[in-house]
Amino acid sequence: MKSSGRRYFLSAGLALGAGWITRPAFADILPRSSGRRVVIVGGGWGGLTAARHLRELAPELEIVLVERNAAFRSLPLSNKWLVGLDRERGLATYADTARSLGCTLISADATAVDRDRRRVITTQGAIDYDWLVLAVGIRYDYTPWFGDDRRAILEARQKYPAGFVADELDQLKQKIADFKGGDFVMTIPPSPYRCPPAPYERAVMIAWMFKQRGIKARLIVVDPGPGMQAFNRVFADRYEDQIVHLTHAAVKSVDPFKKTITTEFDALSFDDGILMPSQQAADLIWQAGLVERGADGAASGWGAVDPVRLHAIDDDRVFLIGDLVGKVSSLFGHYPKSGHLANQLGRIVAREIAGRAQGKLPEPQLPQSVCHVFTDVAPMERVRIDASFRIRGDGVISQTVRQHFDPQPRGEDVEWAESMYADFLKKP
Numbered sequence: 001m002k003s004s005g006r007r008y009f010l011s012a013g014l015a016l017g018a019g020w021i022t023r024p025a026f027a028d029i030l031p032r033s034s035g036r037r038v039v040i041v042g043g044g045w046g047g048l049t050a051a052r053h054l055r056e057l058a059p060e061l062e063i064v065l066v067e068r069n070a071a072f073r074s075l076p077l078s079n080k081w082l083v084g085l086d087r088e089r090g091l092a093t094y095a096d097t098a099r100s101l102g103c104t105l106i107s108a109d110a111t112a113v114d115r116d117r118r119r120v121i122t123t124q125g126a127i128d129y130d131w132l133v134l135a136v137g138i139r140y141d142y143t144p145w146f147g148d149d150r151r152a153i154l155e156a157r158q159k160y161p162a163g164f165v166a167d168e169l170d171q172l173k174q175k176i177a178d179f180k181g182g183d184f185v186m187t188i189p190p191s192p193y194r195c196p197p198a199p200y201e202r203a204v205m206i207a208w209m210f211k212q213r214g215i216k217a218r219l220i221v222v223d224p225g226p227g228m229q230a231f232n233r234v235f236a237d238r239y240e241d242q243i244v245h246l247t248h249a250a251v252k253s254v255d256p257f258k259k260t261i262t263t264e265f266d267a268l269s270f271d272d273g274i275l276m277p278s279q280q281a282a283d284l285i286w287q288a289g290l291v292e293r294g295a296d297g298a299a300s301g302w303g304a305v306d307p308v309r310l311h312a313i314d315d316d317r318v319f320l321i322g323d324l325v326g327k328v329s330s331l332f333g334h335y336p337k338s339g340h341l342a343n344q345l346g347r348i349v350a351r352e353i354a355g356r357a358q359g360k361l362p363e364p365q366l367p368q369s370v371c372h373v374f375t376d377v378a379p380m381e382r383v384r385i386d387a388s389f390r391i392r393g394d395g396v397i398s399q400t401v402r403q404h405f406d407p408q409p410r411g412e413d414v415e416w417a418e419s420m421y422a423d424f425l426k427k428p
């Protein structure tokens with residue numbers, strides 16, 4: 001499939017003025033080798049897995065990883081760490097990880113993709129590719145609250161970080177530890193968003209911590225939906241004095257300076273909090289022109305992908321994996337936006353690219369997802385959510401979800417996480 005049109009978009013941060021141009025002149029960072037090259041942008045759960053499995057399946061390919069951060073940090077299990085119930089797990093520098101995975105690391109921000117020329121533009125220079133894997137995760141969308149008011153966006157992001165990306169975790173931990181009492185607000189994002197049970201699990205952990213420390217605080221959970229059954233029961237029965245759960249309460253406006261929120265039914269003020277806005281595919285997907293659009297041309301916010309082969313809808317040299325992936329089924333919409341699923345998509349894409357490099361299209365494979373969630377802390381209670389997928393006779397992907405309640409967890413979450421890290425963070 002040939003990509004069409006001019007697709008080279010310079011981000012405002014890189015260019016003197018944002019705009020479409022046709023002839024970029026960025027120096028190559030890497031000399032073209034004799035072999036074929038796969039560039040992977042984003043060294044999270046999806047990108048690192050793709051690198052690891054490609055190295056094994058297609059040792060003849062050159063693999064280049066572009067990642068802006070110096071070290072991998074894990075969001076899974078971070079809620080326990082936030083409130084001091086576990087140490088941080090899975091931390092690894094990209095320099096060590098790239099060495100052990102056998103790929104070249106470019107520590108840079110990828111700012112654009114020139115799909116016509118098959119080049120990724122980074123803050124260090126340009127890199128040619130034969131195949132490109134975009135695994136850049138999510139970005140926040142504050143526009144429903146603030147429009148283009150940059151001051152308000154900055155204030156919300158800096159003072160009340162959502163904590164859905166790893167570089168906000170330290171600030172979040174400090175904020176929770178420093179809270180002395182009053183109203184602490186949490187806005188649950190509208191669906192779809194990364195790891196749907198995560199904010200509820202975080203709410204339970206924070207409420208438990210307030211209770212344990214005897215802090216006079218209310219945790220106000222502002223929820224656009226009905227909540228999650230397993231948590232609704234715990235919020236109401238065990239944290240009656242700590243958690244106020246406002247369901248079907250879509251946020252209408254937020255003033256991060258005056259610290260107020262309005263919903264259709266309530267106006268509330270808060271002392272501190274975690275403001276979680278809507279989510280979308282990360283910037284690069286927009287810049288590369290890979291966002292899915294409805295019949296009316298409106299952008300859904302997520303990557304337009306072939307649901308089975310995982311290449312971009314109009315470009316089979318570019319693959320999209322992880323949380324940025326858009327709708328894959330008319331039955332259930334999005335795959336669960338989980339690390340486990342990103343890992344599975346990374347494996348599938350490695351097979352797809354290795355197969356193409358070796359001249360054959362592999363048998364289609366679908367992912368599965370496992371998620372361990374704590375619904376309470378004292379006593380510890382866990383729910384395991386398994387999702388599996390199959391292609392129906394009419395070609396549509398269907399989903400089966402099973403939940404298993406476990407009143408006596410024995411470290412299954414840690415076991416799961418360590419097995420994941422062993423898969424994509426091989427120690428040097």
Ligand SMILES: Cc1cc2nc3c(=O)[nH]c(=O)nc-3n(C[C@H](O)[C@H](O)[C@H](O)COP(=O)(O)OP(=O)(O)OC[C@H]3O[C@@H](n4cnc5c(N)ncnc54)[C@H](O)[C@@H]3O)c2cc1C
Nearest residue numbers: 042044045046068075076110137195322323337338339340
């Ligand atoms: C609190 C919390 C708890 C969670 N718990 C679980 C759990 O228990 N189990 C589970 O399966 N999932 C869990 N998740 C979800 C999981 O973290 C995500 O689904 C997973 O990280 C998605 O992987 P990804 O590869 O799509 O994106 P990410 O892991 O976010 O990786 C994206 C990478 O791309 C890099 N990047 C982005 N843009 C650029 C660019 N332009 N140039 C260079 N680099 C770039 C980023 O720095 C980042 O390293 C949780 C999430 C949260 C927030």
